[in-house]
Amino acid sequence: MSRISVRGFAVASATAVTTVGAVVGVASGDPQVSDNDFETAAADMTLLADIPAGQQAQVQTASLTQQADVMAAEADASAKKSAEEAARIQAAKDAKAKKEAAEEKAEREREAKEAAERASRDEVRSASSFATQSSYTVSQVQAIARQMIPADQFQCFSNIVDHESGWNYQAQNPSSGAYGLVQALPGSKMSSAGADWQTNPATQIKWGLNYMNDRYDSPCGAWSFWQANNWY
Known part of the structure; x- marks a missing residue:
């Protein structure tokens, strides 16, 4: 590398995500982004500008890849939580249906027993x-x-x-x-x-x-x- 040392490139790569995040925060009017954050971001961008164009692309790509990984992880966690909640709801429905089926079976058996007893009494001779x-x-x-x-x-x-x-x-x-x-x-x-x-x-x-x-x-x-x- 002719314009930046290996150590300098490592520092630039490590701070790329923070740099991009700070700039985006300021652009979107995020109240949590302070002047110091902006100054830090500006300094990081200056540092990034000292990197040759090809190496800048690599740093930016790494940053976007990391952000995509974070978003994918959050999506996976949300999907897992939704799946667990759906499973809990379904288990409750299954338990309720099982209980109702058992109660209906018991009622049918009781009615059948009473019918058999009535039939037995009807068959009694005088x-x-x-x-x-x-x-x-x-x-x-x-x-x-x-x-x-x-x-x-x-x-x-x-x-x-x-x-x-x-x-x-x-x-x-x-x-x-x-x-x-x-x-x-x-x-x-x-x-x-x-x-x-x-x-x-x-x-x-x-x-x-x-x-x-x-x-x-x-x-x-x-x-x-x-x-x-x-x-x-």
């Missing part, structure tokens, strides 16, 4: 639909009960009958006078379900189911009470 017999075995009495008691309540009803009479529709307590499958006390109470209450297990089942529903809301409610008190 006592009068069974032909009367002169006698009944335990298995026959249980089969009648299965057709008269809602499926989800049968086991509770069966538990009570197991303890009260062992499925003997003619069982009678000699001391209290309780009678039948559900040991109605007195047995004549069951006449409200039919005049054949003494001989027809279907009539006794009908009365027992009505009693449990009225007093305990259901056979399972009656069984819960029975377990706590050994009577119902």
Whole structure:
């Protein structure tokens, strides 16, 4: 280099960005640019003028490249921030949609369960639909009960009958006078379900189911009470 030393060129290159920035700031009326900044910029420009034209182009190119790199970095940071915010918003939307889907599924399952229970109750046969017999075995009495008691309540009803009479529709307590499958006390109470209450297990089942529903809301409610008190 003929007109500037290597050290001088390095100094000029290092200050090029500051020089250009200061001049641009003054030109745009930036209030943060002081007179000292302008004087410094002017001195730097004088220094830059001492550099041969070809070398000036190199310095200016380096300055513009650095500015472009800074702008690109800022753009990348802004894009990353926007992407993170968009991802957060989408995650919140996905979580909300998942929760709503779970709630809808639970509601459908509840409705399906209630529909199944209603269907089960609709299929229950009345006592009068069974032909009367002169006698009944335990298995026959249980089969009648299965057709008269809602499926989800049968086991509770069966538990009570197991303890009260062992499925003997003619069982009678000699001391209290309780009678039948559900040991109605007195047995004549069951006449409200039919005049054949003494001989027809279907009539006794009908009365027992009505009693449990009225007093305990259901056979399972009656069984819960029975377990706590050994009577119902």
